[in-house]
Structure formats: structure tokens, C-alpha cells
Amino acid sequence: MLLNELLKAIQPVQIAGDSNIEIAGINIDSRLVEAGQLFMAMRGTQADGHAYIPAAISKGATAILCEDMPEKPVEGITYIQVKDSEDAVGKIATTFYGDPTSKLELVGVTGTNGKTTIATLLYNTFRYFGYKVGLISTVCNYIDDEPIPTEHTTPDPITLNRLLGRMADEGCKYAFMEVSSHSIAQKRISGLKFAGGIFTNLTRDHLDYHKTVENYLKAKKKFFDDLPKNAFSLTNLDDKNGLVMTQNTRSKVYTYSLRSLSDFKGRVLESHFEGMLLDFNNHELAVQFIGKFNASNLLAVFGAAVLLGKKEEDVLVALSTLHPVAGRFDAVRSKDGVTAIVDYAHTPDALTNVLNAIHGVLEGKGKVITVVGAGGNRDKGKRPIMAKEAAKASDRVIITSDNPRFEEPQDIINDMLAGLDAEDMRKTLSIADRKEAIRTACMLAEKGDVILIAGKGHENYQEIKGVKHHFDDKEEVKRMLND
Ligand SMILES: CC(=O)N[C@H]1[C@@H](OP(=O)(O)OP(=O)(O)OC[C@H]2O[C@@H](n3ccc(=O)[nH]c3=O)[C@H](O)[C@@H]2O)O[C@H](CO)[C@@H](O)[C@@H]1O[C@H](C)C(=O)N[C@@H](C)C(=O)N[C@H](CCC(=O)O)C(=O)O
Numbered sequence: 001m002l003l004n005e006l007l008k009a010i011q012p013v014q015i016a017g018d019s020n021i022e023i024a025g026i027n028i029d030s031r032l033v034e035a036g037q038l039f040m041a042m043r044g045t046q047a048d049g050h051a052y053i054p055a056a057i058s059k060g061a062t063a064i065l066c067e068d069m070p071e072k073p074v075e076g077i078t079y080i081q082v083k084d085s086e087d088a089v090g091k092i093a094t095t096f097y098g099d100p101t102s103k104l105e106l107v108g109v110t111g112t113n114g115k116t117t118i119a120t121l122l123y124n125t126f127r128y129f130g131y132k133v134g135l136i137s138t139v140c141n142y143i144d145d146e147p148i149p150t151e152h153t154t155p156d157p158i159t160l161n162r163l164l165g166r167m168a169d170e171g172c173k174y175a176f177m178e179v180s181s182h183s184i185a186q187k188r189i190s191g192l193k194f195a196g197g198i199f200t201n202l203t204r205d206h207l208d209y210h211k212t213v214e215n216y217l218k219a220k221k222k223f224f225d226d227l228p229k230n231a232f233s234l235t236n237l238d239d240k241n242g243l244v245m246t247q248n249t250r251s252k253v254y255t256y257s258l259r260s261l262s263d264f265k266g267r268v269l270e271s272h273f274e275g276m277l278l279d280f281n282n283h284e285l286a287v288q289f290i291g292k293f294n295a296s297n298l299l300a301v302f303g304a305a306v307l308l309g310k311k312e313e314d315v316l317v318a319l320s321t322l323h324p325v326a327g328r329f330d331a332v333r334s335k336d337g338v339t340a341i342v343d344y345a346h347t348p349d350a351l352t353n354v355l356n357a358i359h360g361v362l363e364g365k366g367k368v369i370t371v372v373g374a375g376g377n378r379d380k381g382k383r384p385i386m387a388k389e390a391a392k393a394s395d396r397v398i399i400t401s402d403n404p405r406f407e408e409p410q411d412i413i414n415d416m417l418a419g420l421d422a423e424d425m426r427k428t429l430s431i432a433d434r435k436e437a438i439r440t441a442c443m444l445a446e447k448g449d450v451i452l453i454a455g456k457g458h459e460n461y462q463e464i465k466g467v468k469h470h471f472d473d474k475e476e477v478k479r480m481l482n483d
Pocket residue numbers: 028029030031041042043044045046047048049050052138151152153154155156157180181182183186188
């Protein structure tokens with residue numbers, strides 16, 4: 001593509017050199033640059049991309065986008081100065097990959113919990129209707145039925161637009177994506193045209209990055225502030241920030257709720273370990289999901305599908321065919337009557353919700369044994385609260401290791417234990433080895449009990465000092481329960 005064509009997407013402060021050149025590719029990482037590419041320098045949390053401009057040129061970059069012009073420009077290289085690299089990168093990336101979001105309907109889901117569930121269920125619903133669909137999510141990305149592994153919830157702007165470009169080229173009519181707070185703050189989604197946005201809820205997470213709940217809220221809200229007039233916003237009235245999210249949006253606002261009058265109104269009629277009986281806008285439906293929070297997730301899926309033009313009755317039939325998402329309330333049953341639930345709850349709120357859902361079904365007829373840890377190099381403040389929430393709603397708690405990353409597992413465990421009082425401690429064990437922790441829970445469990453293994457859900461690794469070792473909660477508990 002001609003550089004001139006790409007530059008139509010942005011308003012550069014100045015251009016030095018020839019802009020009538022062919023660009024073979026675009027990159028934000030000097031290590032990946034190939035000959036004839038445009039390298040875009042971004043300021044990050046660890047490094048400043050400007051420092052890598054010489055490296056990018058030596059690898060063959062012929063054009064450079066930057067906020068600060070270099071003191072000694074290299075002969076024959078075109079420099080484009082912009083005010084805001086983060087904003088420019090998204091816009092250039094989406095132009096380079098053929099403006100995919102003008103060819104398909106893109107819906108973004110944001111909020112602390114429920115993004116993967118809602119985005120995945122929307123993807124499954126629209127595939128059930130017979131469309132080709134794309135999915136961008138924490139667990140895996142999909143271009144219709146082709147899985148593409150991912151490391152992120154919302155990928156970097158180049159990867160994101162390349163994926164969306166492939167979706168549009170391969171005939172996807174819809175794409176559903178998770179929009180993480182990091183991606184909004186870092187403008188990974190700049191330049192994308194959303195047909196709709198969904199808000200789930202806001203509770204504490206990621207304060208290592210955003211520092212305050214206020215900043216975290218602002219990041220989420222910006223997604224709705226930036227939605228265009230012809231898009232819809234679908235917000236959760238049951239969350240205290242539901243209407244805050246949409247107060248400055250130009251998009252058309254719709255609401256969903258399990259409690260109050262709203263455009264999409266739901267109720268849980270019955271709940272058991274096999275599923276729930278729900279009422280959505282005065283239609284009854286049986287689903288294979290457990291927990292009020294999942295009723296809320298399904299209601300968001302219902303609302304979004306209707307807002308995308310589907311008939312309520314058809315959507316309800318589709319919802320009744322859906323299965324839980326991998327690692328989200330994923331149940332394993334032993335022949336001796338013990339139920340283990342593998343769940344991705346890695347925030348205090350998610351943990352409380354999952355435990356409430358378990359108690360809602362157990363009705364006091366069995367004990368709850370919770371195995372939980374917290375990730376290293378992430379929000380430290382949530383650790384003691386997670387331990388406390390686990391202790392409040394469990395008969396036994398085993399505090400263990402999650403992904404320690406570059407921290408010492410025992411330090412993370414100690415941060416968690418600091419949230420417990422003497423009474424909590426009497427029912428708590430700490431076992432740093434996650435396999436041993438799960439084994440102990442299985443040994444403690446008796447007929448009718450439920451073991452909750454929280455925090456890692458679908459993850460099939462444990463990340464220790466930069467290395468991912470194979471580890472899969474579901475695999476472990478399945479083997480131990482059936483030994
Ligand atoms: C803290 C954070 O979000 N970091 C993300 C951010 O990187 P950064 O800004 O810190 O990058 P940096 O290392 O400072 O480098 C700055 C620039 O120099 C460039 N560089 C760097 C080195 C070099 O040799 N050459 C070079 O060109 C880098 O490519 C980059 O463009 O931008 C990168 C590109 O988009 C991301 O890959 C990276 O994600 C890191 C790996 C990460 O762990 N992110 C997590 C926290 C994250 O984003 N999580 C969210 C939410 C999770 C959830 O709750 O679901 C997600 O959406 O996944």
C-alpha cells in the first residue's frame with residue numbers, strides 16, 4: 001500500500017521525505033520489522049519505541065512514524081511526526097488491513113467480569129444462525145471455525161487489525177470482541193468502527209496498572225464515549241456504574257437487568273447443577289448455565305442479538321443450545337458424588353459470585369472446599385480480599401499458587417493470608433504446590449461436597465519466571481477424582 005494512502009487516516013504534524021512510497025508492512029516492534037516496512041514508535045510502560053528507531057531502520061524500515069523527530073534523520077527514510085502515536089497506530093493499522101470494520105458488524109464487550117463469556121456466547125449464537133463469525137477473546141481467537149491462539153484479551157493494534165482484516169476477507173458478517181481496560185487506555189482499538197458496545201460490571205481489578213478505581217472506570221467509560229451515533233450501547237442496570245458508563249455516549253442506549261425495569265428484563269425462576277430456568281422479556285427458557293451472573297451474561301447476549309436485528313423467539317432457541325465456556329463454571333463429577341468446579345474467577349467479585357452460585361444450588365446439603373491463588377505481577381490489593389471472600393463462603397480454603405510470574409509464590413500466598421482473621425485461619429491451609437493443593441481438596445471432599453478450583457479456568461499452563469509449564473486444573477482434578 002502507498003504510504004500516502006495510509007496517511008489519509010491521520011493528521012500528521014509534519015512529513016519529512018517522500019510519502020509516495022510503497023509500504024510492505026507495518027510494525028510497532030523493531031524486533032519484528034522487515035524490509036520496506038513502516039515502523040511506528042510508541043511509548044510503553046517498559047520502553048520508549050523511539051529508542052528503537054535506529055534498530056528498525058537497520059532491519060530495513062523505510063518509513064518511521066514518531067512523536068519526536070530524530071536529531072539526525074537518516075537519508076532516504078521518510079519520517080512522519082504525529083501528536084499521539086497510540087491513536088495513529090490503530091488508525092493506520094485498520095487502514096492497512098482494509099478497514100475491516102466497515103465490512104462487518106463489530107460488537108465490543110467491556111467490564112471486569114463476563115467479557116469472555118458474553119463475547120463467546122454471541123459468537124456461538126450467530127454461528128448457530130448460520131453466519132460466518134469472528135471472535136477475539138482471552139481464551140482463543142477464531143476466524144469462523146479456525147482457532148488462532150492468543151496471549152491477550154485484546155491484542156495489540158497490529159495483530160487485532162490483521163485478525164479483523166482476515167475475518168472480513170473470509171466473509172465474516174459479525175465479529176465479537178473483548179475490550180479490556182488496558183486496550184482502551186492504550187488505544188489498541190483506535191480507528192475501529194463498532195456497531196455496538198456492551199457493559200457487564202465494574203469491580204476491582206488491574207489497579208497495578210490503572211492505580212485508582214476512578215481511572216479504571218474512566219478507561220471503561222471512554223469506550224462508550226467514543227462509540228458513534230449509529231451504534232448501540234447495552235448496559236447493565238444491576239451494576240451501580242451501568243448508567244455512568246453511557247452518560248456521555250452518542251450511541252443509542254439500551255439497558256438489561258435482572259432486578260429493574262429495563263429494555264431486556266430477566267429473572268431466574270429455578271436453579272440446579274444441570275442449569276437454570278429463566279424468564280427473558282416474558283418468555284421462559286431453560287439453559288445449561290449456573291449462577292445469577294450467568295443469567296445476566298445470557299441476558300446481555302439476548303439483548304445484543306436482538307439489537308443486531310434477530311427475532312426474540314429465535315434468539316431464545318439459540319440460547320437454549322449453548323454450553324458453558326471452557327473454564328467458566330466447568331464441572332467435573334466423581335463417581336463418589338463429589339463435584340469439582342473449575343472457574344476463572346480471579347477477582348474478589350467473581351469469586352463471591354461463583355461461591356454464591358454454588359451455595360444457591362447446594363442449599364446447605366454439602367461442604368464447599370475452595371482452592372485459590374492470585375497471579376504474580378498483577379494487582380496486589382485484591383489478594384487479601386480474595387482470600388477473605390473465599391473464607392467467608394467456604395467450609396475449607398486452600399490458598400495456593402496461581403501464575404506467580406516473577407514473584408515468589410509464598411510472598412503472594414502471604415499477601416492473601418493477611419486478609420484472614422484467626423477464625424478464618426482455622427479452616428485454611430496453604431499449599432504452594434497447586435497440584436498438591438488440588439489433591440488435598442480431593443482427599444478432604446466427601447459425597448455431596450463441592451470443590452471450587454478458582455483463578456485459572458481454561459489456562460493450561462502455570463507461568464513461573466517467564467516460562468509456561470503445562471498445568472491444567474481440569475485435567476488434574478479429573479485424574480485425582482477418578483483415581
Ligand atoms: C502493561 C501492558 O499492557 N503492556 C502492553 C503494552 O506494552 P508496553 O507499552 O509496556 O511496551 P514496552 O515494552 O514498554 O515497549 C514500548 C514500545 O517499544 C517497542 N519495542 C520494545 C523493545 C524493542 O526491542 N523494540 C521495540 O520496538 C514495543 O514493541 C512497544 O511498541 O503494549 C503491548 C502492545 O500492545 C502489549 O503487548 C503489552 O502487553 C503486556 C505484554 C501485558 O502483559 N499486558 C497485559 C497486562 C494486558 O494487556 N492485559 C489485558 C487485560 C487482561 C484481562 O483482564 O483480561 C489484555 O487485554 O490482555
